[in-house]
Amino acid sequence: MPEGIWWTSSGEGPAVVVPRLNVDWTAVDLSPLTDRFRVVIVSPRGFGPSERPGGYAMSGFVADIEQVLDHLDVDSYTAFGYSMNGVMAVRLALSSPRVVAVACGGFPLTADLAGMGDRARARNEAARHDPDAWAEVLATYDPVAAEAFWDDVAALPRNALADLDRPLRTWWGEEDALVASFLSPAELRSDLDARGIPYEAVPGLDHDGMLRRLDLVLPSVVDWLAVHLD
Incomplete structure (x- = not known):
């Protein structure tokens, strides 16, 4: 039994792994x-309800998730996530041959991600000066874990998240200012079209709104996952 790592498993059939970093998936339909x-939801140590040892590396986050999958005898799976959790889903595919396909929403996979660790540190520093914001951060993850996560992502080669050797699907809300702050929607569409990566851009939704309305994309994502899991 994996110790110090929070996880849950529900449903039957081929496995879909959902990283829990900054989204409480138990509150999402x-x-x-x-x-x-x-569906196996896993919080690597440093995130969610899992232990917070204080020292972190991406290899440890991946190993924590893989440890749970070893315990559950999961040999292959698709990875699913949104925003930071979606990036972790792609990161699993970069590290593990078990991943057969990835569905990652709410993140511009072809953007220049240099400096992401510095952005995370700046966000954490700003939150420290607001007691409510800081309490929310601490309830979600160890700030040091988030900084280590984004430092790793920032160190990846440009387009490493998009140029997988396995199928990838993405989606976002057309009013997502976070996505647009990295890459214009036109550039993102062009990049994805050039790579043949299927995507959906949902009108009228911003970043948080898209997370609340996953029901708008889940049916098509589920059908896509089923093709690759079968």
């Missing part, structure tokens, strides 16, 4: 996934 697949 994932029934379109759990109706067809075995």
Whole structure:
């Protein structure tokens, strides 16, 4: 039994792994996934309810998730996530041959991500001066873990998140200012079209709104995952 790592498993069938970093997936309706697949949600140490040892590396985050999958005898899976959790889903594919496909929403996969660790440190420093914001950060993750996560992502080669050797699908809200702050929607569409990566841009939704309305994209994402899991 993995110690210090929070995880849950629900549903039956081929496995879909959902990293829990800054989203509490237990509060999100994932029934379109759990109706067809075995959905394993895992918080690596430093995030969510898992232990916070204080020292972190991406290799440790991946190893924590893989340890849970070893315990559950999961040999292969697709990875699913949104925003930071979606990046972790892609990062799993870069590290593990178990991942057969990735569905990552709410993140511009072809953007220049240099400096992401510095941005995380700046966000954490700003939050420290607001007691409510800081309490929310600490309830979500160890700030040091988030900084280590984004430092790793910043060190990846440009387009490493998009140029996978496995199928990749993405989606975002057309009013997502966070996505647009990295890359214009036109550039993102062009990059994805050039790579043949399927995507959906949902009108009228910003970053948080898209997370609240996953029901708008989950049916098509589930069908896509099923093709690759079968």
